[in-house]
Amino acid sequence: MFGTVLVANRGEIAVRVIRTLRSMGIRSVAVHSEADAGALHTRLADVAVPIGPAPAVDSYLSIDRVLDAAARTGAQAIHPGYGFLSENVEFARACERAGIVFIGPPVAAIEAMGDKIRAKQTVAAAGVPVVPGRAEPGMDDGAVAAAAVEAGFPVLLKPSAGGGGKGMRVVRSEAELSDAIAAARREARGSFADDTLLVERYIGSARHIEVQVLGDAHGTVVHLGERECSLQRRHQKVVEEAPSPLLDDAQRAAMGAAAVEAARAVGYTGAGTVEFIVDADRPADFFFLEMNTRLQVEHPVTEMVTGLDLVELQVRVAAGERLPLTQDDVVLTGHAVEARLYAEDPARGFLPQTGTVLGLREPAGAGVRLDTSLAVGSVVGPDYDPMLAKVVAHGPDRETARARLVGALGHTAVLGVPTNTAFLRALLADPDVVAGRLDTGLIERRGEALTAAGPVPPAVYAAAALALQLEAEPAGPVVDRWDVPDGWRLGEPAWTVRRLQAAGGDPVTVRVRGRSSAAELCVGDGRPMAAAAHRDAAELRVTLDGVTTPYTVVHAGGDVWLAADGRATVLREHERLHSAVEGAGGDGVVAAPMPGTVTVVQAAVGDRVEAGTPLLVVEAMKMEHVLTAPLAGTVTELGVTAGHQVRLDERVAVVTPPATDEGE
Incomplete structure (x- = not known):
């Protein structure tokens, strides 16, 4: 060893x-x-x-x-x-x-499976079914376009190298082909230094199911069951589970056997994953997508239903040891579900976010596992993938595991960096997800039902005001009444007034009188409420009219970050927040929706554009984001070039609408 x-x-x-x-x-x-x-x-x-x-x-x-x-x-x-x-x-x-x-696996296996074109040819020769399309090395743009037309729209353009959804494009008509091919090649080249593309028929009502395989250098290859990864956004997995709620025992055995044959075809050793796409209406029809010759992000769900440590098995196989199990030894117990925690803002199109972790609350409990690298003080920058952690839950059945994961996410808080925690809870509560009716287009179809942030509840404003009140109060017993910042004055108690504002919202006035431990409070024009706040380490327990809610709270730089029940909110004191970038488009201003690097500039000063015309591309956290003209007019300002580093909300371009004739 x-x-x-x-x-x-x-x-x-x-x-x-x-x-x-x-x-x-x-x-x-x-x-x-x-x-x-x-x-x-x-x-x-x-x-x-x-x-x-x-x-x-x-x-x-x-x-x-x-x-x-x-x-x-x-x-x-x-x-x-x-x-x-x-x-x-x-x-x-x-x-x-x-x-x-x-x-990891031998060089020959990485070569065979790392090139998706060669991989499809290899497994097809071994009798594994593959998705219809064309996978030929060296196809130029014309050949890719011809293959797309031949396969029939919609089609999926995929880089031959790499994975994780980088460079993948769904093309629904011939008119979209030219721009899609250019964008797919550009992103593939930037991510994998290889812009070779292949074309596959796009299966719309698809389920993404993958099989974990293990092989040693002594000829043993086994599979550890499957994982369902159908809940995806932009071809990036969001929630994964094991086993799949779609498959029966016969289908599970058939898919597992196909995965083992795919691994044997390249002499695979170590841990790997064979990915399949399955017709949601015909689970017996499955097609090979690709093989990932490495550990997968979602490997914890397999570990939780098998009781095996995949990393330990990887290390032992690499050291020359035999696998300590046969296929008959693999038993799946219960169900596990994993959710990926990302630094992103679902309400703003899942744009990546950056910042410093100011406060942290991590889930725990029966059947709950957290894989994370976060700590208070961690800096989330624009240089790497925005995934921060994985929250996993196991239970004797799927519903128990799902419910435990929802509860665990409700006790998860990252303050200082916006995350997708609330979105994950909404997704896991979706009726189709609860019922196991999954497909790769579900998140896109649900849209705002899952991503809308909604108004900040009055209770959150109340909690922020009480947190500020408690922070300003002297510790210990009161010696001098004039030292207490509660608005007290001779003759009658008075109100302390605070103005708080959420991003994109109007200022809300909160009035508090009395010490935070026994106060009276009003939010806006609402009725007075009995209120109290007590801090226990990093947790603030806030009681409003007899109902107590625990909050994780951090006050930094004029911002108050609060999290409760899986929802994090940031409120700014006293001043009006910067207008959201979406709102800036009304006057023709185009602002960077996240910090990143300008990779392509597609317009020039003086160009006439229509609303929605692509102006430039910003890359951040391994993903491209196209910034478009907010209205029809002329590009009158373009302050960036390719390679330019932009800040969040930095003004990068201006489109001026045509002058209106005052006589009309």
Whole structure:
């Protein structure tokens, strides 16, 4: 067994791998960029090595720097996690040349399955069904367009390299092809340094089901059941579960056998995932999508229903050991559901968000697991994927697991960085999700029903005012009444008035009188309420008219962050908030919806444009965002060029409407 293993990754997956290494008695080495200095994975590892500046290409994607860190620390093996170098065949080759074990499949398997074109050809030859379309190396734009027309719209353009939905485009008509091909190639080139595309028939009412496989170097290949990953947004998984509520035992066995054959076809060893797309109306019809030659983000749900540690099995197989189980030993117990916590704003089109974690509340309880790298003080920047953590729940049946996950998310709070927690709870409460009627288009169809933030409840304004009141009060007993900031004056009690405002909303006046432990309070023009607030560590327990609610509260820089029941809110004191970027479009101003890098400028000053015309593309957290003209007119200002770094809400362009003849 290895004495030292380097973890070539960051965030929650690095933390998760390091914890298993520690349980196995293996010395762990963390690597980190300048942006991650002091991150949780660097504190948990036995050794931490800096490997470069924040951009991943100069740090986590630098093969030379990772291997240098391994050599300096005496690492005998490298665990790549997922993303970054995990499926990079050149990295696997470089490890081999350096005499370091790559904890993953052989180079030949990565090559065969890392190229989606070759992968489809390989598994088809082994008798595994594949999605109709064309997967030929070297197709130029004309060939891709011809293949799309031949397959029939809608079609899916997919990069041959990489995964995670990067570069994928659904094309519904021939008129959309040119722009879609260009965008797919550009994003694929930026994410994987390879812009080769393949074309597949797009299956609209599709369910995404994948099978976990394990192989060793002694000829054993088994599967550990399937995971359903149909709840997706922009081809990125959001909620995953095991087992799938769609399959019966016969379908499960057939899909598992096909996955094992796909793995055998390339001599696979270690942990991998074979992904299938399934017709929701005909579960017996399944098609191979791709094979991920690495650990998956959603591997915890498989661990929870099998009782196996997949990272430990990866390490043991890489060390040459035999798998300690056969197919007959694999038993699925109960059900598990996982939700991915992202730094994003669902109400603003799921735009990535950045910030510093000011406060944190983590879920716990029976059957609940949290995979996270967050800590108070963690900085969420624009350089990496916006996924922050995974909340997982297990139960004896699907409904128990789902309900436990909803409850766990209600006790999850990240203050200082907007997250999708409330959206996840709404999604898990959707009637079709509760019933197990899933497909990859469900989130898109539900739209605002899942993403609308809604008005801030009066109770939240009340809690913020009480938190501020409590903060301003002297600790201990009152000595001098004039020292108490409650508006008291001779003759009668008086009100302390606070003006609070949520983003995009109007200021709300909250009046409080008396000490926070026994106060009277009014929100806006509402009736007076009996109120009280008591702090217990980071939790503030607020009682309004006899009803007590626990809040996680942080006051920083004039903002009050509050979270309760899975919903986080930020209120600003006294001043009016900056108008939302969506509201800025009415006067022709185009603002950056998130911090990022301008990758393409498609317009020039003087251009005549229509509302919705693409002006430029901003890339942040591995995703492209097209900024369009808010109205018809002329581009009169364009203050950025390709490569320009933009800030949140930075003004990047102005479109001026045509002059109106006053005589008309």
